[in-house]
Amino acid sequence: MGFPPHKEWMGEVNNKIAVYVRGVKEFVKYAKRNLKSDLIPCPCIRCRNGKNVNGGEVELHLVKWGMQQDYVFWGFHGERECPFVLEQLSY
Numbered sequence: 268m269g270f271p272p273h274k275e276w277m278g279e280v281n282n283k284i285a286v287y288v289r290g291v292k293e294f295v296k297y298a299k300r301n302l303k304s305d306l307i308p309c310p311c312i313r314c315r316n317g318k319n320v321n322g323g324e325v326e327l328h329l330v331k332w333g334m335q336q337d338y339v340f341w342g343f344h345g346e347r348e349c350p351f352v353l354e355q356l357s358y
Contacts (some may be wrong), residue, residue: 272297282330291329295322295343301345308343310334314358316343 273320276290299322308316311328312335320328340346 277334277336278340282333286329291326294329294341295325298322298344310338310341310343315358337346 269358272290272293274290279287279290281287291314295307299305305321305324306319307325308314309318309320309328310316311325312332314320314328315335316338
């Protein structure tokens with residue numbers, strides 16, 4: 268499954284700068300790899316993970332409309348809690 272890419276890009280106000288676009292591309296790769304599918308839920312402001320589309324369309328939506336701000340844990344895209352952190356907290 269792998270660890271998710273860094274999420275700092277999600278806080279960028281300008282959706283067209285290189286940091287944001289690179290983050291979007293890494294997000295789509297991560298989601299496709301975890302879900303083992305070319306169709307993934309689109310987390311843009313308009314779709315809000317309610318519509319499965321291809322990775323290219325997700326990229327377009329995220330650059331055009333942005334990522335929904337409350338989607339910080341990517342559960343619809345395969346992100347899971349890290350078992351190492353839970354083990355450390357349970358002692």
